[in-house]
Amino acid sequence: MSQYKPGARLRSAVCTTEVVVIAVPDTVTPVSCGGAMMMGEGEQLSDGVTLAPLFADGTELGKRYSDDSGQLELLCVKPGEGSLSVDGVALTLKGAKPLPSSD
């Protein structure tokens, strides 16, 4: 899963969502969006794949999503209708810890 190194970009096969990998654990399970496996750069989108209603909660621009371990972290760089999951389990929104602006 070489496309899963930090900085790698993944595109949804069923919606406009794109994410960038921020952190990834040693053993990687493929990430899905809208129920369909996400494509790495250069991979072709296949036809006939549709957005699964169970994973249609949307992915928001600028938000970070992680799995339960927190070792997998993805940043949404293009929003879309599908929601992210690994092994059928939805990824959760990483809470923002707002700091006062300092620059």
Next chain:
Amino acid sequence: MNVMMLLEMAAQGFGERVAFSNGEASMTYGQLFGAAQQAARQLKSRDCEYVAMLGVSSLALPIGLFASACAGLPFVPLNYRLAAKEIEALLQRIQPAWLITDRERVESRPAGSGIEAIERQQFIDLARAGHDGSRQPAWSMDQEDVGVLLFTSGTTGAPKAAVLRQKHLVSYIFASVEFGCAAESDAALVAVPPYHIAGIAAVLSSVYSGRRVVQLPNFSAGEWIKLARRERVTNAFLVPTMLAQIVNELEGEASADMPHLRALSYGGGKMPQSLIERAMALFPETDFTNAYGLTETSSTIALLGPNDHRDAAASQNPQLRRRLTSVGRPLPSVEVEIRDEAGAVLAPGQRGEIYVRGEQVSGEYVGRGSSLDADGWFPTRDAGSLDEEGYLFLEGRADDVIVRGGENLSPGEIEDVLLAHQAVADAAVFGVPDEQWGEAVAAIVVIKPGEAVSTQELQAWVGDQLRSSRVPQSIRFTEELPYNEMGKLLRRVLKKRYQEH
């Protein structure tokens, strides 16, 4: 990782919003994204390995910074206040480079010098001219790519070039800014120069938060006040000497009359307690934040937030009130330790050197490699201590310490006592070689107009409040002390001058 990713997201999320304005000129996030890519195309077609900028802030700054990142080249903003010879020496170290600068400097550039100079407005126009329709350039996401080189003033010898890689810049932004958190009506007044880490951080933070930047290329208190009111500025960053000038200018008036100014952050130098107290009184509705950071740490590593300011200012307890002079607590994303000269970690309350570790910490210099220790800790060369609750207090530079008869003396401690004397307007203390003690304490003092005081009186004044070892052996008087444009006292310059007479 690449800061272009941050700009791409901004263009996606709020592309129509104004990103930067400078006088009458302005640019949206979408336009900046396009301009950065167009300028990157130009960069790639030229034989250059660096993109340098020499001059006051303008729209060329964000375009140059992001275009460099897009092209995978280091961006090198240079200190335009340096002498011509010093600037030339820096340019020699970054060849071949494309240099964005003002007309006079372009015209005086010798041909074939390894530096191709372009006039600032020409660069902006070229970048904004729209692209030729070819595919968007992809940018490298190699987090090791060098994003920015910043020359830090050397204590001896040539300035060191601090290396900030894309990983440092991006991780700093992720740790300290929430994407798109600014409202469309927000505006940040940025008066710090492009060659200071605060100037670079301001560009990145504002883009990621979606907060419009109003640039003030040449600071004066009067201009700052006018601009802040006219543009209904909501956020501002200042160095202490700028704040002092603004406070002086405003204190004659009934109120600061800046109802939109919600947040004022400051850093880059020591903030005197009396100044922050005066500023808080003039701007009672404004949130104040003290941000401590270094070039080598991609700017802020510790913050004293608005609540900390208010709690300390309102407190009768001297321990709590003292927090007003602290630089706050480390960001959640970094670790801070205080160590003694042997490298042992010190307990709260003990003074030593500040060490920091985190993803945003570089500590690398061109040609010198990394100054991080084996466990990734960076020695800041700042002296300080942590209190019981983790608040960090700065106590000058570790290497400004005077070693007198085996005892370490802090110049700051002695300066504070001198400054408390009613006749003293300003004071600097440093060590000078001494046969008996190794180093002796010397002081240079500026007397307030209309006042008079003798060396003996001041020595007695210090002796009454501090141990005798801290009494300056010699005191000289002068008209004013040397500061750099960021408000940092240049003790080394004083030391040198003292020893030459």
